[in-house]
Amino acid sequence: MAVLCGVDxxxxxRIRKSFDSCGESFRDRVxxxxxxxxxxxxxxxxxxxYAARxxxxxxxxxxFGTGISKGIKWKDMEILNDPQGKPYVVLSEKAKEIYEEMNAKGISLSLSHCKSYAVAYAVIEV
Known part of the structure; x- marks a missing residue:
């Protein structure tokens, strides 16, 4: 099994300022x-x-190897939490197609934040 990783x-x-300058248009786009x-x-x-998501x-x-806008858009991924608080991703039909073309078997996520930063790590099993 191989894994594909992404971190951000x-x-x-920066997120707070995007809300201040663009308001709901930023929120609703992402x-x-x-x-x-x-x-x-x-x-x-x-x-x-918001920053963690x-x-x-x-x-x-x-x-995925696409980045945002080169195949997958912001709303093609929905970041939710299970009842225990563990984050997971729900993919749109478009993102599912890419996922299936990769023969992916699962996506794992880890999110964290402190006062100044939010970080996320994603692993796709292929």
């Missing part, structure tokens, strides 16, 4: 309804939650 780190202030609902429920760490989407797209 985001300054939380995040799904479920992601928005989750992040908005995290009042104290709202921007940290932003980083996760970047990390997954890097693991």
């Amino acid at each position: 780190i985001v300054e939380i202030d 995040f799904t309804e479920n992601e928005i609902k989750y992040c908005e429920s995290k009042k104290v760490v709202r921007f940290e939650s 932003f980083a996760a989407k970047e990390a997954v797209s890097k693991a």
Whole structure:
């Protein structure tokens, strides 16, 4: 078995500034309804939650080898959490096609954040 890896780190202030300058247009372009609902429920760490999901989407797209906009768009990936809090990705039909063409067997995610940064690591098993 082989693995494809992607990692991304985001300054939380960068996400906060994107919200300040672009507001809902930025949010609605990048995040799904479920992601928005989750992040908005995290009042104290709202921007940290958005930044972690932003980083996760970047990390997954890097693991795919496409990056954002070269095959996979922001909303082609939805970053959710299971009941225990473990993050996972739900793929759109378009992203599933790429996933299946790769003969992928699974995607694992790890997200973290501190006061200034959010980081995500994605592994695709092929």
